[in-house]
Amino acid sequence: MSTPTTASVGLSECTTPRARRPEKPSPDFPLFPHQTGRWAKKIRGRLHYFGPWNDPSGALAKYLAQRDDLHAGRKPRPPVRDLTVEHLTQRFLASKRRYIETGELSPRTLRDYCATCEQVVRHFGRQRLVSDLMPEDFEPLRAELARTRGPVALGNAIQRVRTLFAYAFDQAWLERPIRYGSGFDKPSRKTLRLHRQRQQAAHGRRMFQATELRMLIDTAGMPLKAMLLLAINCGYGQSDIAQLPESALDFDRGWISFPRPKTGVERRCPLWPETVAALRESLSCRPQAQCPADRSLVFLTTFGRRWVRCTANGHPDDAIAKLFSKRMAALGLKRPGLNFYALRHTFETIAGETRDQVAVDAIMGHAREDMASLYREHISDARLNAVVDQVRRWVFATPQQKAS
DNA sequence: CTGAGCCTTTGCAGTAAAGA
DNA sequence: TCTTTACTGCAAAGGCTCAG
Numbered sequence: 523m524s525t526p527t528t529a530s531v532g533l534s535e536c537t538t539p540r541a542r543r544p545e546k547p548s549p550d551f552p553l554f555p556h557q558t559g560r561w562a563k564k565i566r567g568r569l570h571y572f573g574p575w576n577d578p579s580g581a582l583a584k585y586l587a588q589r590d591d592l593h594a595g596r597k598p599r600p601p602v603r604d605l606t607v608e609h610l611t612q613r614f615l616a617s618k619r620r621y622i623e624t625g626e627l628s629p630r631t632l633r634d635y636c637a638t639c640e641q642v643v644r645h646f647g648r649q650r651l652v653s654d655l656m657p658e659d660f661e662p663l664r665a666e667l668a669r670t671r672g673p674v675a676l677g678n679a680i681q682r683v684r685t686l687f688a689y690a691f692d693q694a695w696l697e698r699p700i701r702y703g704s705g706f707d708k709p710s711r712k713t714l715r716l717h718r719q720r721q722q723a724a725h726g727r728r729m730f731q732a733t734e735l736r737m738l739i740d741t742a743g744m745p746l747k748a749m750l751l752l753a754i755n756c757g758y759g760q761s762d763i764a765q766l767p768e769s770a771l772d773f774d775r776g777w778i779s780f781p782r783p784k785t786g787v788e789r790r791c792p793l794w795p796e797t798v799a800a801l802r803e804s805l806s807c808r809p810q811a812q813c814p815a816d817r818s819l820v821f822l823t824t825f826g827r828r829w830v831r832c833t834a835n836g837h838p839d840d841a842i843a844k845l846f847s848k849r850m851a852a853l854g855l856k857r858p859g860l861n862f863y864a865l866r867h868t869f870e871t872i873a874g875e876t877r878d879q880v881a882v883d884a885i886m887g888h889a890r891e892d893m894a895s896l897y898r899e900h901i902s903d904a905r906l907n908a909v910v911d912q913v914r915r916w917v918f919a920t921p922q923q924k925a926s
Numbered sequence: 927c928t929g930a931g932c933c934t935t936t937g938c939a940g941t942a943a944a945g946a
Numbered sequence: 947t948c949t950t951t952a953c954t955g956c957a958a959a960g961g962c963t964c965a966g
Binding site: 688761840847862 | 949950951952953954955956957
Binding site: 637671672673674675676678823824827841844 | 930931932936937938939940
């Protein structure tokens with residue numbers, strides 16, 4: 523029990539700047555009364571404060587709790603009991619930001635984590651203790667997340683929430699993992715399958731007709747025509763195209779060799795004569811690169827920028843998709859789901875008719891980590907040619923040829 | 927004033943890599 | 947093989963700037 527004077531003395535000492543410095547409670551008390559009115563200690567050359575003069579025992583407790591971390595040069599961890607939802611999100615995001623600095627995390631992913639953290643703090647309240655969260659708390663959160671999301675996005679969001687609280691346990695800020703209960707599961711595979719089917723029924727298949735493709739290719743202007751041909755010849759997506767360096771092109775032999783940026787998987791593909799011609803023409807009128815690093819790129823916008831770029835906060839700005847969508851509208855071909863990426867789907871579908879899925883995957887740059895691919899060192903040029911020829915015949919077949 | 931081109935924001939959908 | 951973690955793709959809307 524504290525003496526009756528402690529509170530009153532403490533109060534006056536805190537409020538009057540001229541208060542007299544207190545004595546140490548005992549000779550071996552590790553802290554000294556700093557002139558700012560707080561108990562302090564110098565550790566590793568830095569002054570640390572542990573609480574007001576009028577609360578020496580509290581200051582001592584705080585010092586003992588943080589001592590090991592401070593002496594080791596670490597930031598002291600919060601006491602487990604006091605870890606609030608807001609505090610956790612701040613630390614979690616700070617940790618992820620460090621990964622951004624080393625290039626180990628994309629800004630886009632961080633942005634998703636930020637949004638998740640904001641929603642979690644809004645839902646549970648800043649001051650809510652993490653250790654206090656129980657399964658019945660997560661069911662309403664899931665309901666809220668589901669209000670604006672479909673099954674896929676809901677699953678992603680739930681996963682991010684789990685990642686957040688898993689981090690708290692991994693950091694040893696919790697004595698045991700958070701229990702979410704069964705009301706916080708990700709949507710089941712069945713739900714996802716049904717959802718996909720409904721989407722397909724609503725939007726139709728993401729496939730072009732050969733006539734539509736020819737119309738697009740014939741009427742497109744110059745870099746777009748080359749892009750279209752690359753997409754349907756090799757299954758290239760927008761980001762592949764935007765990052766394609768000139769060195770990937772071998773016009774003499776008619777091959778393109780460019781590891782997929784997304785996966786780093788090696789990828790080679792024979793080029794159609796039409797594609798070679800379009801690429802040659804496109805290169806001949808390529809604008810000057812605005813940034814020296816982009817000088818080697820095959821495609822640049824009128825302003826010498828990359829066609830697909832990351833904006834400051836990690837969002838892709840995809841000029842190819844926009845230009846494409848404009849062309850589609852102009853030709854009266856626009857329908858939902860029929861975007862530039864659908865060219866890649868079309869390639870895969872038509873190419874699959876060769877029944878050589880391995881060769882198709884190799885061209886698409888799909889990483890297949892099964893045992894067969896590990897043992898399969900090389901796919902012959904003939905197989906790749908067969909796949910590409912199949913698609914070329916399909917695209918350029920005139921109705922008469924089809925009939926014959 | 928208008929449209930082109932660029933930039934930013936929001937949010938859903940889907941895929942790949944790593945880990946257990 | 948299943949789960950967790952991370953990344954990529956797609957759509958749409960609104961704002962800004964600048965040349966014609």
